[in-house]
Amino acid sequence: MKKLTGAVVFCLWCMLLMTEISLAAVPEDFSFKGLRLGDSVEQMVERLGEPDFDTEMYLRGVPVIRYTYSADQRVYVSAVDKRVVEIFCKSKQYVGPHGVCYGATRAGLTRAFGQSEHKRLAGNIYYMYYNPANGQEKMLLEMEPEKYYLLSWTYTSLNVDGEDAIIVTTNPENSEGSKGKRFNYGGIPTE
Numbered sequence: 001m002k003k004l005t006g007a008v009v010f011c012l013w014c015m016l017l018m019t020e021i022s023l024a025a026v027p028e029d030f031s032f033k034g035l036r037l038g039d040s041v042e043q044m045v046e047r048l049g050e051p052d053f054d055t056e057m058y059l060r061g062v063p064v065i066r067y068t069y070s071a072d073q074r075v076y077v078s079a080v081d082k083r084v085v086e087i088f089c090k091s092k093q094y095v096g097p098h099g100v101c102y103g104a105t106r107a108g109l110t111r112a113f114g115q116s117e118h119k120r121l122a123g124n125i126y127y128m129y130y131n132p133a134n135g136q137e138k139m140l141l142e143m144e145p146e147k148y149y150l151l152s153w154t155y156t157s158l159n160v161d162g163e164d165a166i167i168v169t170t171n172p173e174n175s176e177g178s179k180g181k182r183f184n185y186g187g188i189p190t191e
Helices: 003-019 041-050 106-113
Strands: 054-061 061-068 073-078 084-089 117-122 124-131 134-143 150-156 166-167
Touching: 041 061, 041 073, 041 124, 061 084, 106 134
Parallel strands: none
Antiparallel strands: 054 061, 054 166, 061 073, 073 084, 084 150, 117 124, 124 134, 134 150
């Protein structure tokens, strides 16, 4: 009986170890408070409430409407089809999938989501995970550059590479569809 119990415990321990090693981001990890990329504006309001204000702009070369809930929480919706294309959160109170929150370490992120692609965007360091159900959807976790702890979450279906990774505000005085003054992502205005 002891041998059988020992064998069962050993098998369970091995399965737990294999599960721990094979952890990777899953489709359920790509939602923010129940809001998913591709959801409608109505679904956004249903899950997050009414935003404080909205702004028409370009994000990574795509015309969007930015819905601002606070300085730490914004949702970007395609101006064309009114679907969520990006969600940003820098709130220290937000608790994401697997209990991951602001200040999480690299080891904690690896335990929660598996190995990631490391990327430098606009001078910031990100751990990037792809949605296994939709390779266009990415979860970008911004890391503090010296101590490597989690600063912010970005869920996006937009391209994060190349020159289009900038925000361009619209200028109502220009003709419709033309681009106004260019801004880099969170930095000093550039021409």
